[in-house]
Amino acid sequence: MGSMLYGTPALQTPDKTVLAEIEDMRQDLKYRLAETHRWDGQLRRQLQARAIQGSNSIEGYKASVEDIQSIMAGEEPLDASANVAKEIAGYQQALTYIGMLSRASVFRYDVGLLNALNFMMIGHHRNKTPGVIRPGGIYVRDSGTGQVVYEGPDAELVEGLLDELVLWLNEGELEAPSYVRAAMAHFNLVKIHPWRDGNGRMSRALQTLVLGRDRILTPEFSSIEEWLGEQRTTFEYYDVLGAVGRQRWSPHGDTLDWVRFCLRAHHMQAQRVRQRLTEAGEIWMLLEEQVDADGLNTRCVSALYEAFVSRRLRRSRYQSDEGLSQGQAARDLRDLAAKGWLQPYGETKGRYYEAGPRMAALKADFAERVTPLRDPYRA
Template identity: 85%
Template structure:
């Protein structure tokens, strides 16, 4: 028996309707091709990876995560963090493919494979294989047991039940609701020795992707969950609804509302970024033209605007340039005061120069607070 899907109340239906309105708006805006689309998607995926892994203690900058995503050595992330990030990116990439696959059914093999991708570098944790015994989740500060998973002999049957539900259960329920319950049930079953939280958040993204709720980069709430104050709320609501051990019941409305709020807040944030992207790109185009620089330099300036660090190799790949062309462009941008170089050879990177800092400050001052849909 799994945790049941709660009945929606009027407030929840209102929030769902608002999320759907924002989704449709994003869908229409994404239907048009823009020069900044690729960088925006890469940023969103990197932030999702950062959020989900930071919850588990694997912390890396968005810039290092983008380097790992492109197969480069990160400048700051440790070897263990780099492996965790690379594994999670591989799993998310597969989820992206599965979201668009014409023929697909959930099965335990897929879940085990995703777990192996995420933690395959920890062979001693038997990645992709059901845990051999009991499992407890402890408070990282006090060491107190805050949750005990179901007995191991029940885990295979519970996974089979979850897979059956994913394929056939509650199909009339809104996708955001099904995705939230998939997340909750998998993290509560806690079927593996490690990676259960990351797997559950990734499964939520896959359920939405299969229901064509845009692409995973735009539908994931992992970035939102990774913020420190939200992470605390995330664990609090999990603990309150789970009640310390596996005991399926239908009183999961608080969990569902937490997830709907997260989707609403993240959708507001992504919508704002998408709207600003066009404005920022146009402004930078005007500045590049006025300085007599090649139009392609806007790509480097946009990256410097949305990131704290730009590497030559990323700009080179984005614009399909030779190493010499990319290096000259970045040197010219530094001379004009747009970028500031740091480091040497492979460790060289660029940050915002004085002129870019002025632009970033102007936009930072214009940010308005996000609206909590339940208040």
């Protein structure tokens, strides 16, 4: 098994410690998410938007979390270009399907599924034969220098390699920790580089699917795509992919540095998600008190929460979150603006709200309380 693929490394003591801590955080999150809270839906949507943002920004497609949430809701983004919006919508469609597959009672990995996910992501680039295995060689170039940094395996090997990867996903090393299997699925797929485009995003999405199939947490809570999309981490990600993968397809088992990089990312992202979950509860309670004191309807908390965690809020989002009529939503937002919670910008269709002076003061207060994340390998 695995003779043609990059092999799964043996973990060392520090890795096992980090893995145990990730498991503890994951169980804790699962326990905390078992209770339903008013802010859960908004938090999940934020996390999904951030994962989409991270994975796409690595490829140079940049959009704000607010625009991504608009695209997720089928609305026009305020700033993102039409090209970027297509990339975001394609990726969101694939991730939504991955979320459904994570919960499916009948499931097997197969090459057709991987091709279909690739088509969902980049189907709007018909010239790149989306969802179809590449017919020739492929070279990954450094966007800055134009130098070839990686050469994928010959086209005639790709079918066999994908078959082997799928067999391994279904039956290979099932006793290995799912974080390790997900990391190796990501690594092997990105190194096989089977399509003409979308290989990086596909590999990150496959990692999310492997974790989702483990059903410990939903994909939004287990993805490291947001973490990978941060500039400093993106550089490290490319460095470790290059160092472990070498310059051309050369399967070997010396992949511990890659798995370590992924375990660290999971640990840091889990710390961050846990902080966000705690903060969400605190912010919501605080806003409830304020809304109550102002004699506003309790439902307004959801608009204020959105304005707190996002840079801006649109009426349509609040309207659908609270199941209101257009008039009710507009009236609530007008009241919130009159009381200094929100500040309106733009006209009619392009109108949106940002934090007003009272909200800005609350946000500033919270911004002071930064809890630094702990690098689990630097104990």
